[in-house]
Amino acid sequence: MSRQRGWLGNAAAAANLTAGRADAWLAGSLCALGYLAWLPLLVTVAGLPSRSDLAFAGARLFSSGSFPLNVLLLGSLAALLLLVGCLVAALGDAAILRSTGRGTHRSLTHDTEAAFGIVLLAALPAVATLAAIAIGIAIVAPGEFGAPDLDGPLLLRIAAQLLPLWLVLVATVLVGQAFGAVTMRRAIGVEEGTLTSALRAGLGDLVRNPLRRLGVAATGTAADLLAIALALALLRVLWAPIRVELAGGGLLSPGVLILLVGFVATWLAIVLLFGALHAWISNWWSLELGPAADEVGPPALEVGP
Numbered sequence: 001m002s003r004q005r006g007w008l009g010n011a012a013a014a015a016n017l018t019a020g021r022a023d024a025w026l027a028g029s030l031c032a033l034g035y036l037a038w039l040p041l042l043v044t045v046a047g048l049p050s051r052s053d054l055a056f057a058g059a060r061l062f063s064s065g066s067f068p069l070n071v072l073l074l075g076s077l078a079a080l081l082l083l084v085g086c087l088v089a090a091l092g093d094a095a096i097l098r099s100t101g102r103g104t105h106r107s108l109t110h111d112t113e114a115a116f117g118i119v120l121l122a123a124l125p126a127v128a129t130l131a132a133i134a135i136g137i138a139i140v141a142p143g144e145f146g147a148p149d150l151d152g153p154l155l156l157r158i159a160a161q162l163l164p165l166w167l168v169l170v171a172t173v174l175v176g177q178a179f180g181a182v183t184m185r186r187a188i189g190v191e192e193g194t195l196t197s198a199l200r201a202g203l204g205d206l207v208r209n210p211l212r213r214l215g216v217a218a219t220g221t222a223a224d225l226l227a228i229a230l231a232l233a234l235l236r237v238l239w240a241p242i243r244v245e246l247a248g249g250g251l252l253s254p255g256v257l258i259l260l261v262g263f264v265a266t267w268l269a270i271v272l273l274f275g276a277l278h279a280w281i282s283n284w285w286s287l288e289l290g291p292a293a294d295e296v297g298p299p300a301l302e303v304g305p
Helices: 007-019 022-034 039-046 051-063 069-099 108-145 154-161 163-188 195-208 210-247 254-289
Strands: none
Touching: 007 210, 007 254, 022 069, 022 254, 039 210, 039 254, 069 108, 069 163, 069 254, 108 154, 108 163, 108 195, 154 163, 163 195, 163 210, 163 254, 195 210, 210 254
């Protein structure tokens, strides 16, 4: 059984399994795109907003004649994007489990539906905390904008006043990941399993093994954050000459087109590497909860219903 290998042993075994299953990398890329793989590209191309940008956007938002409808519209758009991201991530998770022989004999559509419900339920506490942080920023930010810059950068001052909420966010993310990973494997990995029984089993497993489950969640989250930081650093280096050329009006020059093609190809490669990372974490969770995939004998990845 996989438990006899120990926590780090399962991590190493998951890495070996992932290295030999490139099909799971593509499924993992779906999860990564539904998660945070888009963030380095967005930050690199669009850039982070400046203090003046934030002040202008906040002033327009709250002084608009359509307030609070414009805030509700933005909230609805954010909720829609969250649903789409969860659906894409659920499809990728279901495909990874099926590719390593841990899915059911039901259709991929059925497994995706189950995974989608579990992903949403596991993400709700973190989403609620993010909403509380957004409300806190709206309350704190106006006073900080008018304060002198004597106590550090503006964003750090605002974040410091919401430190308890940031700690709650970290806790909800880790608990949500652990609960969702266990519950998903109980719902999809057992042919007779139901969503209700999987939820009970996931909660009970987390209560019995909190440190081990949260340890896997924390390691996976740290790996994701490190990968995002490295990807952001690489993309910013590649985007720097493109930004200079675009600022000079060289949009259609052959040199800029070549740089753009290389930049997009690099980002696609990064997304694939994110997929391999997610597949490794997924396989690690599976080995923590059941027999090793090489003992099961994984079939080929199914992509149809």
